[in-house]
Amino acid sequence: MNHYVTIATELVIGMFFLFVITKSLGKTQFSQITPFDFISALILGELVGNAIYDHEVRIIEILFTTFIWGVLMYVLEQITQKFNGSRKHLEGEPNIVIHNGIIKFDALKKSKLDINQLKSLIRQQGYFSIQEIEFAILETNGVVSVLPKSQYDTPKMSDLQLPNKSVNLPVTLILDGEVVHDNLEEIGLNEQWLKEQLSTKGITDYKEVLYAEWMENQPLFTMEYESQSG
Structure with a gap:
């Protein structure tokens, strides 16, 4: 019985500790997962997993290791905020994969992306043909931002010369x-x-x-x- 109580205690402590670290790193950790963020999440999960299933490792040791890793991530996050040159190496950079309606094969190859994957990402933005796309940018989190050709773009209120309406949140x-x-x-x-x-x-x-x-x-x-x- 004591064994299960220990596991439950370690789970609660580990979850709380990971929650605090994740919150301190900001909301972008949830919505914009860069390769470095992905590695960080894996390591943090592995650290807490070791504390639960490896009985030779004490929870205090895992918490100390997790704390140090959290501090390192926080420091790197501050570095990318203050030094623009570091962002390219730590967070990656966006790549233009379609330019003026032409697929940039070199950019696709550099991003380890094939045509089928590109088409899938474009469909997720609501466009079902590459012919509709003027520019497409592969963001650092793996999402493709799309600028369609003018004939496929959604008209705006100003395009239709309609009067402006107030915008309210529900x-x-x-x-x-x-x-x-x-x-x-x-x-x-x-x-x-x-x-x-x-x-x-x-x-x-x-x-x-x-x-x-x-x-x-x-x-x-x-x-x-x-x-x-x-």
């Missing part, structure tokens, strides 16, 4: 049957208003609402639990 007011009070306060409304809006829809209890969203100059959008069926 605000979540109820989530899983619970009122998000901070959001309600942020838009300058109160629970009495919310109850009145729900009452017009025949809803008497927050628990009936899976999701409720507010947007300026629009009626309150609600999705009840019952509406999920079918």
Whole structure:
């Protein structure tokens, strides 16, 4: 029994320690994984895994090693922030793989990318033919940024000479049957208003609402639990 308690304790401590390190390195660690970030994640996971399954390694030793590795990553992150020349070596650099509608085979070869992979990445951006692309840039996180040819580009409001409209973010007011009070306060409304809006829809209890969203100059959008069926 003590063995399982030890494993559970090490898991909790390891998860907390990795969480602190990851948060301290910034949100880009989640959305923009560079080769160096990938290696770092593997090593951190391996360190905590050793602490759990290798009984000869004590948790304090793994935590110390993880801490040192976290400090090294943080220092390297600061270096890339302050010294532009280091970014190319540590984070990589974007590569133009399509230029003026022409595929740059040298850039593809350098990036270890073939035509099928390039087509797949382009499709993920909503374009299904290379003929539609004027420029394509392979970013350091492996995503392709696409600039389509003018005839395939989505027209903008200014292109159609339409009047500008205000842009508003939707605000979540109820989530899983619970009122998000901070959001309600942020838009300058109160629970009495919310109850009145729900009452017009025949809803008497927050628990009936899976999701409720507010947007300026629009009626309150609600999705009840019952509406999920079918």
